[in-house]
Amino acid sequence: MKQQIDVKQRLLADNEKAASELRDGFGRYRLLVTNLISSPGSGKTTLLEATAAALGHTLRLGALSGDIATERDADRLRRMGIPASQIITGGACHLDARLVREHLVNWDLESLDILFIENVGNLVCPTSYDLGEDFKVALLSVTEGDDKPFKYPGIFARAAVTVITKMDLLPHVDFDIEAVRTQVLALNPVARLLQLSCRTGQGVDAWCRVLTDELDQKRVIHD
Amino acid sequence: MHEMGMALSLYESCREEVAKHGPGRLEKVRIQVGELTGIEPELLKFAWEAVLEGGGDAGCELNVEWRPAEQFCPQCRSMKPRPGSSWIITCPDCESSLQVQGGYELDLVEITFESAEEGDQA
Numbered sequence: 001m002k003q004q005i006d007v008k009q010r011l012l013a014d015n016e017k018a019a020s021e022l023r024d025g026f027g028r029y030r031l032l033v034t035n036l037i038s039s040p041g042s043g044k045t046t047l048l049e050a051t052a053a054a055l056g057h058t059l060r061l062g063a064l065s066g067d068i069a070t071e072r073d074a075d076r077l078r079r080m081g082i083p084a085s086q087i088i089t090g091g092a093c094h095l096d097a098r099l100v101r102e103h104l105v106n107w108d109l110e111s112l113d114i115l116f117i118e119n120v121g122n123l124v125c126p127t128s129y130d131l132g133e134d135f136k137v138a139l140l141s142v143t144e145g146d147d148k149p150f151k152y153p154g155i156f157a158r159a160a161v162t163v164i165t166k167m168d169l170l171p172h173v174d175f176d177i178e179a180v181r182t183q184v185l186a187l188n189p190v191a192r193l194l195q196l197s198c199r200t201g202q203g204v205d206a207w208c209r210v211l212t213d214e215l216d217q218k219r220v221i222h223d
Numbered sequence: 224m225h226e227m228g229m230a231l232s233l234y235e236s237c238r239e240e241v242a243k244h245g246p247g248r249l250e251k252v253r254i255q256v257g258e259l260t261g262i263e264p265e266l267l268k269f270a271w272e273a274v275l276e277g278g279g280d281a282g283c284e285l286n287v288e289w290r291p292a293e294q295f296c297p298q299c300r301s302m303k304p305r306p307g308s309s310w311i312i313t314c315p316d317c318e319s320s321l322q323v324q325g326g327y328e329l330d331l332v333e334i335t336f337e338s339a340e341e342g343d344q345a
Binding site for chain 1: 232240254259261262313322335
């Protein structure tokens with residue numbers, strides 16, 4: 001006998017449940033969590049190194065770095081003096097909430113102020129997976145081209161902050177900052193845009209201010 | 224890669240749902256996929272076939288309903304038509320900022336299956 005069932009269930013229901021449990025936990029510890037998403041080589045790890053140098057003496061930072069292979073990113077961050085754990089996905093193109101939960105089992109989250117989750121370098125797949133973060137950060141380097149927000153709308157529509165990186169290379173490439181701003185704001189009118197170069201230090205202060213403001217707000221909400 | 228993982232979890236969800244109604248063979252599954260999810264319907268169908276191949280549910284049709292995102296003007300209180308798959312920058316009528324709505328659908332909607340019970344009794 002043929003039967004039909006109406007379901008209406010999110011395909012990622014398991015991930016969303018795990019993410020919501022993570023978010024509750026992060027809230028209890030008043031820990032600010034950001035999920036960094038970009039193409040490979042846009043400068044996620046470099047931005048975290050610069051953040052560690054700027055904020056590491058006043059705030060307790062930690063990082064989870066996702067990659068298909070190697071411990072390289074976590075090694076780089078540990079050298080900057082912040083606890084870091086590498087999630088090796090073994091081929092998977094994104095992190096999911098269950099992987100994050102597994103890797104946080106032995107972490108003392110109470111002893112941290114900000115946790116950075118550095119996703120696998122990919123502008124597409126990571127965007128659908130909630131990791132329990134407070135907000136997503138998209139990075140776009142000037143060498144990647146100024147047409148990316150409309151080409152990859154999923155991430156730029158969802159990221160609360162878009163960071164344009166490698167600004168020191170701007171004189172050498174055809175990259176129209178205003179075009180990027182226009183596209184990002186069309187997708188997300190409340191997005192914040194930052195222009196940054198870890199090499200010259202441009203914009204690092206503004207980035208750190210975003211983090212400390214968000215951390216202050218989270219502490220007020222969860223007081 | 225992404226689609227393969229999605230097809231696997233979709234199949235698990237379908238099996239769990241059917242199991243609630245007793246044994247049965249999947250015939251048709253209907254899902255909704257939003258434009259902003261980064262899921263490519265053809266790749267997902269291909270992955271779905273690969274997941275089902277050789278098993279009791281092989282041949283089950285996956286019907287993907289594509290849901291585009293829309294741009295809404297909060298001033299005019301209406302949707303503004305997009306130029307194909309691209310986007311408009313501001314409202315063509317009042318120049319307000321627009322809101323992106325929808326496009327995040329990733330839902331299992333309906334499962335059709337052939338219940339095994341009747342055949343067993345016959």
